[in-house]
Amino acid sequence: MAHLILLAIVYLSFISLGLPDGILGVAWPAIRADMGQPLAAVGAITITMTICSATASFFAGPIAKRMGTGAVVATSCLMTALALLGFSVAPSFGWLISLAVPLGLGAGAVDASLNHFVAAHYSSRHMNWLHGFWGVGATTGPLIMGLALASTGGWALGVRSIGLMQLTLAVVLWATLSLWAKEHSKPPTGEDAHGEVVFQPVRPLATWLAPTLFLFYVAAEMGTGLWAASILVTDRGLTQAQAGIWVSVYFGSITAGRFAVGLIANRLGNRTLVRLGIAVAALGALVFALPGVFGSAASFGLVLMGLGCAPVFPSLMHETARRFPEDVARTVIGRQMTFAYAGGSVIPAGFGLLATWAGLGAVMPVVVVILLALLALAVALDRMT
Template sequence: MPFCAGPLFAAHTPKTLELTHLFLLGIVYLSFISLGLPDAVIGVAWPAIRQDMNQPLAAVGILTITITLCAAASSWLSSRLIERVGTGLITAASCLMTALALLGFSFAPSFGWLVAMVIPLGLGAGAVDASLNQFVAAHYTSRHMNWLHGFWGVGAATGPIIMGLALAGEGGWAGGARHIGLAQLALAVVLWATLALWRHSPQKPITSHEAAGESPLVFKPVATQALWLSPLAFLLYVAAEMGTYLWAASILVTNRGVTLPEAGVWVSVYFGSITVGRFSAGLFSNRLGNRQIVTLGISLAAIGATLFAMPALPNAINLVGLVLMGLGCAPVFPSLMHETARRFPAGTARKVIGWQMMAAYAGGSVIPAAFGLLATWVGLGAVMPTVVLTLAVLCLTVRRLNHLT
């Protein structure tokens, strides 16, 4: 029986309930770190995996596409799973699934085994991603949503370090996958031991309108257009963020004359600016509100992308633009996600968040790949103007969505 089912958490006094909520918030933060940890396994380890298994460079596409399709499928089904078994059980089971997949990955005797292992890896990642985002949007403030996604960045940054140390040592890529898998397994044990905490989730956070003494939020009738505009916003946002992340190094080396090591550093700075921006945005997101902070973020990202897109400017200004792009992107995803629970009634919001995560996976894989075709046919110089256009369409999409909801 989970330890939290005991007397300490059974008493529903205000003090013990507050303690329970605090423990649960800590578990959610740990879960977001674990969500980012496995992201390093394929990308960082692929050169070594490819050499050991004698695979062509393009074979990594089989792994990434399989993960994306499985994650998108489980995100789509997440609302039904939440209704049947609850967020806590989904999170614990998904974490256990990804841990076992990573451990199996580390013992893979062939490339076919790797493909088999990324199926549960993708299914687990998609289910826990959608479930946790839905839970936080429904039960915590925008501040926590931004900070939680910042902790996802901590996990995503820690994973490459673990894998890099393993590749530099005797363990190799298999050792790196094993270490990350064991970390996931330890968290899965914690999640299974604390399942009862999820039954005492905090109430829906008070909105700024309610805090000011105004009437509680009243939902507009759900418009069909809003149901597809909301996932579209996530597809566009992730396409812009990941498209920049994927092609920034190539643009810097080919069109700006930056060395490859320096380009790698600046891409890391871009990713770091997103993480730092999310922690910073959490400080004032409750005061500004989701909609205003999303508008400000998209505007700053568009300014940064425009500066980075202009080869006539000095490299220093281009690089400032890349950092501004990251800082602007920072609050958009978590604040849009958090606002979903305020746009739609609870049952509809759960379904829409699943659709949003599915669209986000599509936007992070299909669209950046399409940018690659654009770079091949037109040139790398066309990528960032396309990102700017994507951000402009995103701005219009969000404005229309705000009007409908």
């Protein structure tokens, strides 16, 4: 029973991690109107959060080893809760930037710590479902903010509501710290005759190649999510509402795909899922990139790409605990999350420069190339480990 309770807490923690991720974009028009800020000022908040999240992820491994995963997650959840509650009463824009620091640090620490914990203690099925529950949170957060804006409560009510939900979870986490200490990892790889886990000698290159896969993958996933609507409106003639629906379907297919993949993940194995997923995602990106060949059906390439993306991130993360010994895996997972944050911010922004120089039609062919390179690197890492 304790095992199931802890698993439920882990899932709730990842829903909680996803809750704040989409609310800033929904709330920003109201926030900037209240605080008299230009449209681009949101970049100061997002850059601050990204840097802090990447930093916390990089150092989460040794911190979790010393404090314990449960204590790190509980502390980080409390930090994000207080930051969100601070957001809701912030008197000026400068306070929002300052509060983005604990919000980013807390999110990054939870992300890396929980990913390592699930990779070491649970099956590939649960890792895929874990990231599916992040999608539930990322979908629910904007809905809560939208309801708050639709009422007379304004954006502050939406942020405060999510902050109180985070605070409630923090209380639950602190009250159940003993459950984390009792959870023991099942051997992630084959055992020798003495029951000891056997790993190949660690090659330093592999400990950096594994994070590089996350840089490429997140760049492709988030770059598509960021620019798909602009491509659909500017190059394909869709309305903004229609483009928004297609982007929602894209992210929805990733979330639904992760829950579906969880049913077969243990049977197929991480490495097979990664290769199949990347291949399907590349095919979907190619279909979306070629409206001249596929016509109006090209938009369905987003759905195909989303389904292909579904198993890649969680399966790569779960396989890390099978490629490397535990202490090395902690460090590598921290690097993976740092590279993921970089891939989700720097490269999609670079796509904007590419679109300015060569047109929006150049974005998706580059995404296809990134995914093909990702497939080649994944195969190389499998051979190396």
